[in-house]
Amino acid sequence: MATVEYKGIGKSFGAVNILRDVSFRIEDRQFVVLLGPSGCGKTTLLRMTAGLESVSEGDLSINGKRVNDVHPRDRDIAMVFQNYALYPTMKVYENISFSLEVAKMPVAEIKQRVERAAEILNLTPYLQRYPKQLSGGQRQRVAMGRAMVREPSVFLFDEPLSNLDAKLRAHMRTEIRQLHNRLKTTTIYVTHDQVEAMTMADVIVVMRAGKIEQIGSPDDVYDRPASKYVADFIGASAINFLPGTAASGAGVPAVDTASGRILLEEGSGVKPGQRVVLGLRPTDVTVAADGAIGARAVLLERLGHDAQLFCEGPDGRFVAVVDKGLRFEEGSEVRFAIPPSKVHVFDAETEARI
Numbered sequence: 001m002a003t004v005e006y007k008g009i010g011k012s013f014g015a016v017n018i019l020r021d022v023s024f025r026i027e028d029r030q031f032v033v034l035l036g037p038s039g040c041g042k043t044t045l046l047r048m049t050a051g052l053e054s055v056s057e058g059d060l061s062i063n064g065k066r067v068n069d070v071h072p073r074d075r076d077i078a079m080v081f082q083n084y085a086l087y088p089t090m091k092v093y094e095n096i097s098f099s100l101e102v103a104k105m106p107v108a109e110i111k112q113r114v115e116r117a118a119e120i121l122n123l124t125p126y127l128q129r130y131p132k133q134l135s136g137g138q139r140q141r142v143a144m145g146r147a148m149v150r151e152p153s154v155f156l157f158d159e160p161l162s163n164l165d166a167k168l169r170a171h172m173r174t175e176i177r178q179l180h181n182r183l184k185t186t187t188i189y190v191t192h193d194q195v196e197a198m199t200m201a202d203v204i205v206v207m208r209a210g211k212i213e214q215i216g217s218p219d220d221v222y223d224r225p226a227s228k229y230v231a232d233f234i235g236a237s238a239i240n241f242l243p244g245t246a247a248s249g250a251g252v253p254a255v256d257t258a259s260g261r262i263l264l265e266e267g268s269g270v271k272p273g274q275r276v277v278l279g280l281r282p283t284d285v286t287v288a289a290d291g292a293i294g295a296r297a298v299l300l301e302r303l304g305h306d307a308q309l310f311c312e313g314p315d316g317r318f319v320a321v322v323d324k325g326l327r328f329e330e331g332s333e334v335r336f337a338i339p340p341s342k343v344h345v346f347d348a349e350t351e352a353r354i
């Protein structure tokens, strides 16, 4: 069993306030991803959880016990760092077993734990090698093995895949997620990569400038982003934003933008005359002769399976994911349709979802 709870957590370095009023709870066995751009405070929150940074304000609890002042060693957590932090002069076996040896665990049990971790992580053939004789992915697995053998209640990962190339990163993220499916150890994983967050998390905590912007499942944050910021951050291709004004007198709710009148879902909550920003995902719009939105086609970028059509509209750049066989004349107008249920509406002032 391992739950982690943050209550009113704040952090300052000197006079600079880094985290403000962070409150949420991580349930046993959950895989939680802290997601946000560089500098938003996610690593600091992770390091506080590990006990590597002090807590300036609030209560941090693990398994219901306040741990603000508990030594890192006594928190029953294990952290995997971005740079792996392997000992270069030790072989893989020693790298993995080191913390157990320091803890004076009986040799036979150490051997059993290291061999089991090596088997799960496909490291058995490499136990007698030095880190420099391994690939990046293998080194990453050694770092994970070192955390695993301690059999902690909570795993903490700090951007563990950022030093790997794109292909290996994709491979390792499925490995880490499969490992979690197998071990079910409560996990907190820090990344600025929304793809990692979407593919690995049970719950995503989206952070912005030291505060939580939204907490939800990958589907929640993708389908119902709480703010323009979240809509912009989540999604493989950047969302289009169109400013507009809610139409008055229309039968169904609609927003007038410079690109056209866009219909919203029944009961969408906009008030006539309200200034809003619409978010339209490139994957949700389709090319249609009678579509509501018009923009001039500029460039088709083939992605293999499909393509992105870059357009210039009255509201600036507009991007749509289209069939790669689409024929168009550069500079000609293309029209796009979008189902009302796929239109995200944000208040122009507060940028919160309406």
Ligand code: ATP
Pocket: 013, 018, 036, 037, 038, 039, 040, 041, 042, 043, 044, 045, 192
């Ligand atoms: P990244 O992905 O770049 O690591 P992050 O979201 O994890 O970003 P943090 O590393 O938590 O962000 O840093 C948050 C802010 O706190 C940054 O502005 C950083 O400069 C500052 N900061 C971090 N550690 C310290 C420190 N020891 N002393 C002073 N400021 C710090």
